[in-house]
Structures are given as structure tokens and as C-alpha cells.
Amino acid sequence: MNINNLNLPEKVKKYYTDTGIVDLYPPQREAVDKGLLDGENIVAAIPTASGKTLLAELCMLKSIGMGGKCLYIVPLKALASEKYSRFREFESLGIKVGIATGDLDSREEWLGKNDIIIATSEKVDSLLRNESSWMKEINTVVADEVHLLNSVNRGPTLEITLAKLIHLNPGSQIIALSATIGNPEDIAGWLGARLVVSEWRPTDLYEGILLDGLLHIGNIKKDIQDESRDDAVNLVIDTVKDKGQCLVFESSRRNCMGFAKKAGKWVSKILDEHDTIQLKSLSQEIGEAGETEIADVLSRCVRQGVAFHHAGLNSEHRRMVEEGFRKNLIKMISSTPTLAAGLNLPARRVIIRSYKRYDPNFGMKPIPVLEYKQMAGRAGRPHLDPYGESVLIARSYDEFMDIMENYVNADPEDIWSKLGTENALRTHVLSTIVNGFAYTYRGLMDFVKMTFFAYQKEASDLHDVIEECVRFLIDNEMIISDSNDILPESAFRSTATGKLISMLYIDPLSGSLIMDGIRKADYFEDITMMHLICSTPDMKNLYMRSSDYENVNMYVLQNKDKFISMPSPFKMIEYEWFLGEVKTALLLLDWINEVPADDICKKYGIGEGDIRMFSETAVWLMHATSRLSGLLKVSEASEKSKELEKRLSYGINSELVNIVALKGIGRVRARKIYENGYRSIDDLKKADPLKLSKIVGSKISQKILKQLDIDVDISEIKEKDSDTVPEPE
Template sequence: MRVKISKETANDVLNLALDTLRIGKQALIFAGTKQGAEKTAEEISKKAKTNDAELDKLSLQVLQSLSKPTKQCERLASCVKKGIAFHHSGLTHQQRAAVETGFREGKIRIICSTPTLAAGLDLPAYRSIIRDLKRYGNYGMDWIPVLEYLQMSGRAGRPKFDTEGQAIAFAGNDSDEIYKRYILGKPESIHSKLAVEPVLRTALLSLISTKFITTQNAIMDFFSKTFWAHQYGDMKNLGLTVSKILRQLEEWGFITSMEEFRSALDEDEKINATAIGKRVSELYLDPLTAHHLIQCMQKTETDETFPYLQMISSTLEMRPALRAGTRDHDNIQELLTKNEGKLLIEEPSPFDDEYGEFINSMKTAWFFQEWIEEKDEDYLLEKFRVRPGEIHSKLEIADWLLYSAIELGRMLLLRNTCRQLMKLRLRVKYGAKEELMQLLKLKGIGRARARRLFSHGIKDLAGIRKEGVQKLSEIVGSKIAEDIKKQAG
């Protein structure tokens, strides 16, 4: 089928989008990066001539999803005003929901998105436009998986409304390659061998700790019957990986064999989870991460925050860590010097493979440090290029890791460290300095109000009791003033 599109601008993605608007249909546009998605949405919205009171309402909703709108919020809001939106992991939950329902209801005509929408959500459109078929990966720029292409093009056509759908991919100079790869090519198998180890580690420990499996033979037997082994194909290799992981788990003290003097695990030997191994499994923690946390905590008992932030920032769970660019170089060097001798993970040689990952984890830790120093989201967006939604997801992971670390620390009787970590967890949760801790215990008081109270000299519950409702009302509003007065007793 041939479709003629008028060449209104030099940008064909833009032309296609404008054409979609003209024929009164909806489109999803897939871009390779968040920046790319935002950019295309913005370009289209500048050319779109939509005007609608409903959209104004939606736009306002998007803008006010945070107490203080960031530049990203403003950008999205101005797009939505024109019936265009972008969608990626850096959006807040409310924003995502607003964009999705807005599209389902037909108010939003075009969404420019990263592959988020293709995988998880059922959001069909008349046109599915794939702008980028290449993406930056571990080995430079590379083709996206066939599976992903199918998922994106599969969004075209809405079964209930359209009799047809169009999936359009932008080819550039590689149309032959694209035809071979994506139209004729087979999707790759679901499991990749590289991703196996963390999952296998967690699964193994869980099987052992629930006493579902007690010998290595039984383990191999179990895995040979799973679909997973079928996918993995090579049982011999899987066997080697399994015994390697078992040895690691033993070394880390998460499992024991009955005859402890034997260094290697015998195949019929009984295997049990240790108390701490059991807890690790209950926490759904990757044993490697658990081991890392334990080692770090046993190394120090500091009352500084940065070492612990570095500890949680250098886990697999926290990946992808924030990328450190050249403009961060000086700041990170300064951090390294300032924390010399206190870091829980030593700086590797710059020639080491891990060096880049180390620097990234330093940047992530630094980001958390700034967060608990009460820097606002706009500042963080500017300085770290972290979007609001990402801030939340990183904080959630941080909270979970800190919780896990506290649990493990408690079992290891690291009382002092646990106390520090509990304080830190609260600060990470609220993004506040330690001096606000007392006030944050109150319901309805977050870091913003706590800071306002504090700067008026009200520093704790006693301070609230002393102050009159009138004065409190001026600071935090009358409803909350009454409420916290009640809470303070």
C-alpha cells in the first residue's frame, strides 16, 4: 500500500505526524531516547493547531503533578495543550496515567515514547511510527532486538475501531538491512545467557532456603525439567554455572553443606540455608548484593552518610547508575579526595574495566547526598539530568536496599551501623537534613513544610506545642496547623 504524505517540513517524522492529525487518527511514535521522545513531541506540538478546553485541563493536571513543576513538567504540559505528549520512565506516575488515559479517550492524538509503551501497555493506535531502529547499547550503537520491533509495530491498528493499521519504520540508508533483519528475520529467543546469573543466584538460594531442594543432584534434576533449561539449551554449561554459584553461596555464608570440612560440594550432599541466607532470600535480594552489603557494613562504623550512599549506589540493583560525564569530573575528584580512606569501595585503577562503573556509582552516591541535603528536583534535573520519575525510582531502590541492609546488619549485630542506616533511610525517604527528623515524624509534614517550620525556629514537637495555632497557620496553613498541634499533644 502506498500512502502519500505532504512534505510540509524537512523532517519526515514530523510530516507523518501532521498527516496523522489531518486525517483525524492517532499515532504512537517510538524514539530511541528520552531526549528524542521529548524533542519530537515538542516539534510536533509547535506545528499542531489543536485547541481544546479539555486539553487545557489535562495540561494543568500534568503540570501540577509535583508540588513545584520542573522544566520537564512544563514541557509536557505545553505539548499536551496541543494534544501531543511524550512518555518515558522519567515521568511521574500521575503524568504517565494522565497521558495514557488521555490517549485512550482520544484527547491526545500523538504520543512520542521510548520503548516503554510497546512492552507493558495496551495502547493501540492507527499508526505506529518507529523513528529509531538503532540504539546505544553496551557495544556502541546497535540494532534493537527483532522482538522489540515486533512489539512496537504490533501497536498499530485498534481492533475495535480501525479496520487497518499502519506500522512505519524509518529506514535511512539501510532499507535492505532492515528488510532482512526485521521483516524476514525471526525474533530472538526470550532468555539471554548473559542475564542468567543474578536470576539463577536468587532462584537457587530461594529453592534451598524453602527446603524445596536439598541436594545438588536434585537441583540439576529440577532445572533440567524447567522451560528455562530448555531455553538455555546447554545443560552441561548450566551445570557448571550452578555449581559455581553454589560454591559462591557457601563462601558467602548463605548455605552450608552438612560436612563442612569438604571444600567442594558433593553431588548428594545435603545443602541447607543458613539463618542469614534465609533472610537474604526472604528479602528477594540478589545474594551478590547481599554479600556486598554485608562486607561493606562489616568494614566500617562511620557516622557519615556518604560511604553508605556509595555502598547502595554500587549494587546491581541500582543500575543503570547515573552516567558521569566530563563535566562531572572535577566534582567527583573532589568527592574522592574528601572521602579518602572512608570509602567502602576503593577506587580502582583508571585502566581497570570497572573504573567507569565506579565513577558512575560515585555520581549516583553524590546525587543521593545532594538529595538529602534538601536540593530540589529542578536543581537535580539541571545538575544530574535526572528526571522526576527517575528520582523516585532511584529513591525507591535506595529505600529498599537500605531496608535490606538494616535487616542484615541486625542479624549480624552491627548495632551502631544499623542506627546510622535507619537515620539515613529516613533522610533518603524525605530528602531532608538530619535536623528536620523530629518534624518529619508528623503526618502531613514533608521536607518542604518541615524546613519552613524550622526556619521559623520551630525545631521539634516541643516547639510546636509552644507556638500558637495562629502563628503555625501562617507557616503551614490552618488545616495542617491544627492537625500537627493535635499530633504534638
């Protein structure tokens, strides 16, 4: 099927043919045949890189041509950015594209001027709660990675969000893109969609197993030379010698780093001169973009042509590693499964070094087939590799047979709604009432009939759990009922507290814990407030390692009075949880007290990416705390949490707040500026450009002065690079 024969605006057809996309791939053709461009809802369950995004693009561009407005929902912020840079290419067609990145309690009305808006499902949920007016104008919804309905953490929000969008704009077209799963017909049935299922891939994929140096793949067996004692390293060497690249999936971050170090020694020996030179400069850039030991290790690995990638890396490092790999400079990345979850980074060969994953409740556990297939599916770069290979490693014949049956030849599992628990539903029951999607108990039950859960099971199965949620919300004065018993006709009304908690996008349980804490607290010290937010279910706390007990316990004993409440040490499980909360609170304290990032990473066994994640969550919860304190009229708590919110955003003491507000100035530079006597914006306005450039470098000092409306010629500022401070965060 030729793109020129499709019912699309002429300029869209020209755009694609100019970029070399002329014929549709078979699954895309099937989607068009099933009504993709005629307003039909479509569920496409097809492998990665088989043109799912393009399928969604065609549908959106058709809709925009008729005056439509499209919402593209993704599960991860990183994916939102990836799609944003892709869709911005349509600006040449006069199409406006926006990405929702603001705070969770903002409306982002300005986004409404766009034709395509990209957002995570949590962000869409929060925009719906804050009643962004343009939501009503959306008539095309794309749900990317919709199989994440199966995820305990993300699934419930995704399904409620889709149900609300359908409720709000009943005629809109829904396109749901899924990995290959066992029961795509369930999603199609739920969304009233036509189903496109296909195993077709633009590049062939062979799945195999390595046993005793012999790779069994497709119908062939291939000898892999045993240059190293590690099978996976031998596979990497084999791929690189064949001019290919590898992705190696590992079970833990520590293993990722360990494997990269090991493989680097071998890969460095087979790099050509061009790559060696380029890698050296990339390695330097990486070393300069962080002040932690991880940055050093990553920089050394990259010099050897390999890298590791996981959520502990800072975003700059992740970006540089991904780019280095796309440019075919980095030959191997060892990664935790984050990369398989959607980033577009294919490689000739995927090696799944471990198919077991640590689960806090069950120990090491085999991963689901669905996860294996997603990792394997990363093999084979379309148009670049002749084929892709994914390899599992067996240590015995029995294991070989076992993984052949349970992974290579297995079908992915069915996915199931995870909506059926009070923890998942509490927040959605509140927002459903606040935003008027339902006013009565019967209305709530009618609304949940629209969910994936109700499609797969029975809405009535949610009866008890919804009743529990409603009781919780009444007991905590977030909603008011017109009757004492909860009857089908009971009518509900949200209170100011309920409305605020829904808009702040926090779990109502977090809201009630924060409000109780503020009411009870005698002092509002830094640790009091930090621990308060860490005691809520919205903060995922650090685990206690055995080496942590002494320090954290000692801190608790010395600062007992500063905690609003604490369990008795004899209640072992509760006390252990409490210590984990305190440990996380101490991490946040170190962050705002300007402890260097590397020291924080070492002390808590985390990476820079984790500091960012903890501080972002803390900023959001501290913001909620300041709003809730305002509602309770406890001004001391409100002031304190406002100040902490700012300090958490940048990881600084209060005196740096104004300096850090300047663009290009992070916590390290701000401290250096302050210590050199520039204590305020007024001091900076009077600064001698030459002196300032000695502290932060000429470019940055020019940037600072420009923001203060002072123009300086860069050539006039003489500075030595060695005098400048690197800014890692």
C-alpha cells in the same frame, strides 16, 4: 462462540454480556476449545488487544467459582496497577482482588483473603521466599508477558518463580500470555500446556514504510504532504488531520522530548477549540505537578496537543499524559519503548522513528523484530479506529528494502532462557536451599530440571555454574555443606545469614559486600553508607559523563577516608566503576540533603522518575544493611542505616522525619512547615489553623489537623491560593 454457552457461573456470564462482551474472539474460542475452562494449561501467543486478558479473566472467574485462588503475575508495577483497576470491576461479583506492593521482605499475609492477587514476578519470588502461607492455596497462575523469559534482567526470576509455583502446587492451572514470538511451542512444551497461536486482531494492522514522502503500506501508496522538513512530523500532521492519534517511538529520552517540541508547533495549529481549552487546563495541572524543567517543557507541549513519555517522568506526569491521550486530547505521544512494553495505550498510527538503539557495548544497534512487532502492534484502537497503521522511515531505497525484509516481512525471533549465568542463578540457588525446595546437590539439579533453561537445553549444562554458586554461598557462610567436596549427595543447610539474605531479597553478592564493608568500616558517615550500597550489584549506577570526572574525582580526593575501600586510580576500569558508584551515592546524598529535585535532575542529567527509582532501590538496600548490621551486632551501622533508610524514603534531613510521616506532606511542605516554627507533632497540635493554612493551604492544613484529631471547618480557614506552596513530590 457465545459467552452464554460457556461453562461459567451465571453471574459471570451476565457480567460480560452486560458490558457488551457476548461473542468470543477467535483466539479466545480456540483457547476454550483447547480446555481453558477445563483446567488445561494454556500458552496463548497472540497480538496485543486480541483479548489475552479476557482469556485469563474467564479462566480465573471459572476457578474462583469453584473456590479457587488466582495469582496474576506481571512484569511491571505499572501493569500491576492497570490490571488491579480492571479486576476490581469484579468486586460487583463478590470477588476480592488484591495487589502486592509491600516491602520485598514482607509476607503480606493479609493478601491471602483475596480471590485474585496481582504481583510482579520479583514480588512473587519474594513472597515465596518469605513463605506467605496463602501461596500454597494458589491453584490458578497467570503469567502475563511471558516472552520476557528472554530478558536478561527479568527472565531468570520469572522462570524460577514459575518452576517453584509448579513445584509447590503441582495440580495448579497455568495460563501464560505471550506476544507473538518465534518459538511459543517451547514455552508450551515447558509448561505442559496446549498452545494457541494466532495473528488475528480485532482491528486490522497495516505495516508500512515512508520513503521520500510516499507511504508504502499494505497494497497502497499514499502521499504524505511535506509541510515540515521532518518526515515523522508530516506523518503526525497527516494523522491528526484525519482525526487520529499517533504514538512515536524514539531511541532516547532526549529525542522524545525534542520530537514532541518539534511536532507540537504543527499540531497546535490544527487543534479545534474544544481541545485547545481542555488542553490548556491539563497543561496547567501538569505544570503544577512538578518543580523541574521537564515539567515546564511537558506542560508547554501538552498545551500544543502533544506529549512525551519515558521513565524519567514522575508517576503523576505519566498518569496525566496517559489519561490525556486516552481521552483523545493529546494527539501524539513520543515515547521510549517503555510504552510498548505492555501499557494499554493504542493509537491509530504508530511511527517508529528509530529502529536502532544505543547499546553500551556495541553502539547503535538494530532492535530485535520482537520489539518492532510489539511497537507496531500498538496501532489501531479496537472498536474506535477502522484500522491501525505502523510506519518505519527509510532514508534511501536500500534502507527501504532492508527494513522491509528485516522488520515488516520478518518473523519475530525465538526466545531463550537467560538462566545460565552465575549472576542470574546465585540468588535462586540460595533461596531454593533456604526454602527447602532442595537440600542436596542432586536435589538442586533436580529442581533446575523444572526450568525453561533445562527444557530448551540440558539441566546438566547448568552443572558448572551451580557448582560455582554453591561454592560462593559456602565461602560466604550463607550455606553449610556436610562434605568438603561438592558431590551429588552433598547435603546443604542454610545459615542465619543465608536465610536473612534470601528473605531480604538481595543478591548474595550484595549481601557479602555489605557485610564485609560493615566489618571493615572505621566510620559510618552518610557517604560511607551510601557508597557501600552503591557498590553492590543490586544498584544500577549512573554512568560517568566526561563533564562529571572533575567533580566526582575531586570529591573522592577530599573524602578518601570516608570510603571503606577504593581501587587505585591506575586500575582504570575498576576506578571508573568506582567513580560511577560515588556519583550515584552523591545523588542520594543530595536527595536526603533536600537539594531541590530540579537541581538534582540538572546536575545528574536525570528525571524525577529516576530520582524515585534510585531512592526506592536505596531504601531497600539500606534496609538490608540495617538488618545485616543487626545480625553482625554492629549497632552504630545499624542505627545509621535505619536513619538513612527513613531519610531516603522521603528525601529529607532527620529533623523532618516526624512531620513527613503525616499524609499529604512531602519534603518541600515539611521543610516549609519546619522553617515556620512547627518543629514537632506537638507544635502542630498547638498550631493556629489560620497560620498553618497560610503555609500549606487550607485543604492541606485541615488534612494535617485531622490526622492529629483536631477538627476544623474549612470555610473558617481563610487563605489565598497564591500563599500556598505547591507540593511536587
